[in-house]
Amino acid sequence: MTHEVQPDVVDILLVEDDAGLQQALQDTLLLAGFSCAPVDNAEDAIIWLQHHAAKLVITDVQMAGMDGLGLLDWINRRIPGLPVLVMTAYAQVSGAVAAIRAGAVDYLAKPFTPDTLLSVVSRHITQPVLDDGNPVVGDASSIQLLQLATRVAESGASVMISGPSGTGKEVLARFIHQKSDRANAAFVAINCAAIPDNMLEATLFGYEKGAFTGAVQGNPGKFEQANGGTILLDEITEMDLNLQAKLLRVLQEREVERLGGRKTIALDVRVLATSNRDLRQAVADGRFREDLFYRLNVFPLHWPALAERPDDIVPLAEFLLQRYAKELGRGQLQLGESAKARLLTWQWPGNVRELGNVIQRALILAQSTVIEAQDILLDELLAPAAVPLSVNPSMPVAELAIAEAASCYAANESAGEVNKATATDLSQELASQEQQIIWQTLQEHGGSRQQVAEQLGISPRTLRYKLARMREAGMEV
Numbered sequence: 001m002t003h004e005v006q007p008d009v010v011d012i013l014l015v016e017d018d019a020g021l022q023q024a025l026q027d028t029l030l031l032a033g034f035s036c037a038p039v040d041n042a043e044d045a046i047i048w049l050q051h052h053a054a055k056l057v058i059t060d061v062q063m064a065g066m067d068g069l070g071l072l073d074w075i076n077r078r079i080p081g082l083p084v085l086v087m088t089a090y091a092q093v094s095g096a097v098a099a100i101r102a103g104a105v106d107y108l109a110k111p112f113t114p115d116t117l118l119s120v121v122s123r124h125i126t127q128p129v130l131d132d133g134n135p136v137v138g139d140a141s142s143i144q145l146l147q148l149a150t151r152v153a154e155s156g157a158s159v160m161i162s163g164p165s166g167t168g169k170e171v172l173a174r175f176i177h178q179k180s181d182r183a184n185a186a187f188v189a190i191n192c193a194a195i196p197d198n199m200l201e202a203t204l205f206g207y208e209k210g211a212f213t214g215a216v217q218g219n220p221g222k223f224e225q226a227n228g229g230t231i232l233l234d235e236i237t238e239m240d241l242n243l244q245a246k247l248l249r250v251l252q253e254r255e256v257e258r259l260g261g262r263k264t265i266a267l268d269v270r271v272l273a274t275s276n277r278d279l280r281q282a283v284a285d286g287r288f289r290e291d292l293f294y295r296l297n298v299f300p301l302h303w304p305a306l307a308e309r310p311d312d313i314v315p316l317a318e319f320l321l322q323r324y325a326k327e328l329g330r331g332q333l334q335l336g337e338s339a340k341a342r343l344l345t346w347q348w349p350g351n352v353r354e355l356g357n358v359i360q361r362a363l364i365l366a367q368s369t370v371i372e373a374q375d376i377l378l379d380e381l382l383a384p385a386a387v388p389l390s391v392n393p394s395m396p397v398a399e400l401a402i403a404e405a406a407s408c409y410a411a412n413e414s415a416g417e418v419n420k421a422t423a424t425d426l427s428q429e430l431a432s433q434e435q436q437i438i439w440q441t442l443q444e445h446g447g448s449r450q451q452v453a454e455q456l457g458i459s460p461r462t463l464r465y466k467l468a469r470m471r472e473a474g475m476e477v
């Protein structure tokens with residue numbers, strides 16, 4: 001029987017005598033945000049229920065001593081209304097039938113996948129929305145990734161997290177830090193793409209007074225600040241080759257020297273890195289040092305595009321809705337079924353970041369406490385080609401959304417809901433117009449991405465992403 005401190009009401013009491021299976025089920029439920037109390041047999045479950053409360057009981061049927069049906073009978077008599085979900089071996093469906101007749105709310109035939117478990121559980125209790133900084137997941141592949149990340153976290157190894165922009169790589173890196181034995185020490189993140197090359201070295205390693213013009217006093221670098229904890233080198237492939245060599249030396253020697261300083265400072269820092277490029281390709285192209293690649297790639301983790309883990313979309317949308325509603329001081333809001341269905345039709349090229357924008361727009365548009373399909377304004381209607389040229393390109397996304405929403409709404413109201421086939425044609429048409437505009441602007445600026453991004457009013461990162469998509473589509477850019 002567990003002796004962990006439990007909250008007043010636990011979401012799920014889990015009764016399973018197979019220790020390995022119990023652990024796996026508990027991991028899945030905890031990662032999905034449910035609190036869970038595990039016990040090994042029906043007798044312990046009864047003792048537990050006499051002192052605590054749960055919203056749902058999940059129990060195995062075949063167990064030594066009292067079996068799951070005996071437990072179900074006890075619960076029906078002593079705590080009527082407490083839903084019980086039974087698990088039976090596939091071959092023993094008769095046990096499931098007997099359990100349903102005896103009042104179990106549902107059954108799971110073993111073996112089952114984590115997403116089957118979560119989908120059956122969420123029919124009976126609502127998935128809690130947590131904002132504790134942990135990644136929100138619902139897809140079986142993401143749950144597995146977090147389980148793997150938890151194990152890697154404990155090891156202390158360097159981790160390289162790859163995946164497209166906006167998939168949650170930084171969220172995953174923070175999760176690894178939180179799950180490691182360095183959780184109470186510093187977590188320092190630095191975006192290597194956001195700091196000019198000539199500043200990055202001083203930012204990473206620190207500098208002494210007089211090290212360069214303007215260095216009026218000494219400053220510790222990010223490595224020093226992270227000492228004892230974890231450093232996240234975000235978008236590491238954007239670092240220039242000279243600095244890569246210096247970084248490698250610091251990692252190998254586990255000590256750092258501030259710029260203009262003579263003292264070496266011993267380092268005990270765990271290094272996590274992210275990249276949205278194909279790292280092996282970057283090595284093959286000579287843009288990333290092979291030795292640094294092997295140093296950092298001790299444990300590679302890949303956080304795939306949102307479209308490849310569709311069961312994450314609705315839980316993430318619900319989580320982001322609560323987060324933004326709280327930030328804006330709005331009350332409890334819900335995602336209606338039509339809104340969920342609409343979110344599931346989109347490919348999410350900008351991944352979770354794009355989903356966040358769509359949810360912020362929905363909050364602006366929603367006229368009741370339930371968000372419905374008409375409040376979901378996808379980027380297909382907001383692609384740059386569709387933005388009237390009179391709109392200031394530096395307009396923040398929310399204002400841009402209101403401006404656009406006004407015109408889209410007028411169109412929707414007269415024409416009814418956008419027909420799905422027409423919407424797809426429109427999005428293809430817009431995507432191709434957008435690509436033409438980018439291509440043309442690149443020509444006009446002799447290929448300077450910086451100038452193209454400025455001219456089009458998009459961030460260099462968005463431009464990089466769009467160019468990658470154009471390359472994927474076979475365009476030469």
Ligand SMILES: Nc1ncnc2c1ncn2[C@@H]1O[C@H](COP(=O)(O)OP(=O)(O)OP(=O)(O)O)[C@@H](O)[C@H]1O
Binds near residue numbers: 163167168353
């Ligand atoms: N699983 C998740 N749970 C909660 N929030 C998430 C999750 N994934 C992404 N987010 C949110 O989406 C946004 C983008 O995530 P993040 O910055 O981690 O992406 P990224 O892959 O590091 O992007 P980039 O490569 O562009 O730096 C953040 O606001 C983050 O809080």
